[in-house]
Amino acid sequence: MTSSTNAILFINANLVDGNADQPLKNHQLLIRDGRIAAVSADTIDATDAIVIDLAGKTLMPGxxxxxxxxxxxxxxxxxxxxxxxxxxxxxxxxxxxxxxxxxxxxxxxxxxxxxxxxxxxxxxxxxxxxxxxxxxxxxxxxxxxxxxxxxxxxxxxxxxxxxxxxxxxxxxxxxxxxxxxxxxxxxxxxxxxxxxxxxxxxxxxxxxxxxxxxxxxxxxxxxxxxxxxxxxxxxxxxxxxxxxxxxxxxxxxxxxxxxxxxxxxxxxxxxxxxxxxxxxxxxxxxxxxxxxxxxxxxxxxxxxxxxxxxxxxxxxxxxxxxxxxxxxxxxxxxxxxxxxxxxxxxxxxxxxxxxxxxxxxLRMEGEIGCLEVGASADLIVIDGCPLSDIRLLSGQGKHIPLIIRQGEVVKDSGLLSH
The missing domain is CATH 3.20.20.140 (Metal-dependent hydrolases)
Structure with missing residues (x-):
């Protein structure tokens, strides 16, 4: 089952994209209209967005x-x-x-x-x-x-x-x-x-x-x-x-x-x-x-x-x-x-x-595989930090409560309802 929403704001997120050996801690990331609209260590003003608190969790590119x-x-x-x-x-x-x-x-x-x-x-x-x-x-x-x-x-x-x-x-x-x-x-x-x-x-x-x-x-x-x-x-x-x-x-x-x-x-x-x-x-x-x-x-x-x-x-x-x-x-x-x-x-x-x-x-740099403004909103949320335990990415997605593909929520284990 899939669903879509115009804007989602993630707060208290630890960001991991593979380009650093430590996560970027306590960041915010806004997606709007299927794209990443903003990424910041400061507060992002988006009063119309659904807010998801990712304290203790990791946000990654799909x-x-x-x-x-x-x-x-x-x-x-x-x-x-x-x-x-x-x-x-x-x-x-x-x-x-x-x-x-x-x-x-x-x-x-x-x-x-x-x-x-x-x-x-x-x-x-x-x-x-x-x-x-x-x-x-x-x-x-x-x-x-x-x-x-x-x-x-x-x-x-x-x-x-x-x-x-x-x-x-x-x-x-x-x-x-x-x-x-x-x-x-x-x-x-x-x-x-x-x-x-x-x-x-x-x-x-x-x-x-x-x-x-x-x-x-x-x-x-x-x-x-x-x-x-x-x-x-x-x-x-x-x-x-x-x-x-x-x-x-x-x-x-x-x-x-x-x-x-x-x-x-x-x-x-x-x-x-x-x-x-x-x-x-x-x-x-x-x-x-x-x-x-x-x-x-x-x-x-x-x-x-x-x-x-x-x-x-x-x-x-x-x-x-x-x-x-x-x-x-x-x-x-x-x-x-x-x-x-x-x-x-x-x-x-x-x-x-x-x-x-x-x-x-795939010649799709800047479009996928990154957490950059303008990129497609392909995102996954991990319970914990895969930089500390790579096994969190293994198996059948049991440690991945939220999956978003091109701005569309395709899996949600309750984060959107909190």
């Missing part, structure tokens, strides 16, 4: 997850690709609502969700986060998102238009350019490519390099022509370096990156989006949710290197946005990425990954 697949209701992505579009849509609506109730007011879907789902959310037909989409991810034959298996000789086009398919297959510079243009025409806000082998697909070992350099460069050029960027699925150091050199901006996963390549990527202006929670959950729960044995066997190759990759990228000053990349029923673990990262990174940095750094990756 969280941002930069790596989700809202259409992936099954961990067996080959099966998922064959589900009826109507069922995929219904399940995606449920997954998106659950993401919103965990405090994620914006998510970037990196393969599968189309512009129709984005429009449905904007029209209020789906009560979920703001959705940033790329349409179908691009894969070569036998690459990540080609789920036919070694003995399946069907033409891959048999699931190309299915909403439950995370990607589409294209080969050669001309096909790659055409596919990128089709996705952009269809409303893609960036382009996703599968530039390395993957875990969930059956015929591409992790170390496989996908697409030729000329194909990668062609996709980057098409995205650049459309004034956007390319995101790439990557694990190995070799694959990451060639993608960076081809002009890829958003580096997904990056579990096997070396210090030299991390420094090179940072110098080139790239950003990373690690997704460690997915490997933890695939290892523990993948089989029971339908992940195939050959996929499960590949998980530890990247899982065990995950925490080291965080330290490597942090020391190289390669910015890291928040990502989860969960499938099926494992989506309930979306917020646990906070706890995993906090094992090796400063808490402030972990929070920043889901606020200002994520907004930068």
């Amino acid at each position: 969280l941002i997850d930069c790596h989700v697949h809202v259409v992936a209701s099954s961990a067996n992505l080959g099966v998922n690709a064959l589900l009826p579009d109507s069922l995929v849509t219904a399940r995606a609506s449920k997954l998106m609502n659950e993401m919103l109730m965990r405090g994620f007011t914006t998510v970037r879907d990196v393969g599968g969700a189309d512009y129709g789902l984005k429009q449905a959310q904007e029209e209020g037909l789906i009560n979920g986060p703001r959705l940033v989409v790329c349409g179908k991810a691009l894969s070569q034959t036998g690459g990540h998102t080609d789920y036919r298996g070694r003995f399946d000789r069907r033409n891959v086009d048999f699931y190309a238009d299915k909403l439950g398919a995370l990607g589409r297959v294209c080969n050669g510079v001309d096909e790659v350019r055409s596919a990128a243009r089709e996705e952009i025409k269809g409303g893609a806000q960036f382009i996703k490519i599968m530039a390395n082998g993957g875990v969930s697909s059956p015929s591409d070992p992790i170390e496989f390099l996908s697409f030729s350099v000329s194909e990668l460069e062609a996709v980057v050029e098409e995205a650049s022509n459309a004034k956007t960027y390319v995101s790439a699925h990557l694990y190995t150091d070799e694959a990451i370096r060639r993608a960076v050199d081809a002009g890829v901006l958003s580096l997904e996963h990056c579990n096997l990156i070396t210090p030299a390549t991390a420094a090179h990527a940072a110098a080139k202006g790239a950003m990373a989006c690690p997704t460690l929670v997915t490997y933890e959950m695939l290892k523990l729960e993948g089989a029971q949710y339908g992940l195939q044995p050959d996929s499960i066997a590949k998980i530890d190759d990247v899982r065990l290197a995950g925490l080291d990759s965080l330290k490597i990228m942090y020391e190289a000053r390669l910015p890291m946005a928040y990502g989860s990349d969960l499938l099926g029923d494992m989506h309930v673990h979306q917020s646990e990425e906070f706890e995993i990262r906090s094992r090796v990174l400063p808490t402030q940095e972990v929070i920043r990954s889901a606020t200002s750094l994520a907004a930068k990756l």
Whole structure:
């Protein structure tokens, strides 16, 4: 259930946005007409506003997850690709609502969700986060998102238009350019490519390099022509370096990156989006949710290197946005990425990954992920301070009594009635 009000004034709020290691204490923040209208340590004059006293609580920007697949209701992505579009849509609506109730007011879907789902959310037909989409991810034959298996000789086009398919297959510079243009025409806000082998697909070992350099460069050029960027699925150091050199901006996963390549990527202006929670959950729960044995066997190759990759990228000053990349029923673990990262990174940095750094990756700085005048009123209230206990951001939003998306109250556990 959602509700809206013209103006809300928060008083006695401790503000946390990830840009400082201590909260700004006892501040006031006014939202009006869906925007942050004022932020001050002094009294804000707003006699028409509903006043909410946040003494002992923290006010934060709405969280941002930069790596989700809202259409992936099954961990067996080959099966998922064959589900009826109507069922995929219904399940995606449920997954998106659950993401919103965990405090994620914006998510970037990196393969599968189309512009129709984005429009449905904007029209209020789906009560979920703001959705940033790329349409179908691009894969070569036998690459990540080609789920036919070694003995399946069907033409891959048999699931190309299915909403439950995370990607589409294209080969050669001309096909790659055409596919990128089709996705952009269809409303893609960036382009996703599968530039390395993957875990969930059956015929591409992790170390496989996908697409030729000329194909990668062609996709980057098409995205650049459309004034956007390319995101790439990557694990190995070799694959990451060639993608960076081809002009890829958003580096997904990056579990096997070396210090030299991390420094090179940072110098080139790239950003990373690690997704460690997915490997933890695939290892523990993948089989029971339908992940195939050959996929499960590949998980530890990247899982065990995950925490080291965080330290490597942090020391190289390669910015890291928040990502989860969960499938099926494992989506309930979306917020646990906070706890995993906090094992090796400063808490402030972990929070920043889901606020200002994520907004930068999405090219939405100043609009989301911040507590600045003029920004969208995407806000969450936390019982306690996540800088002191990052676990307050985990779970199913039980420590988040109030969630506001674009000025609309989408969850209220009694704060508005006090």
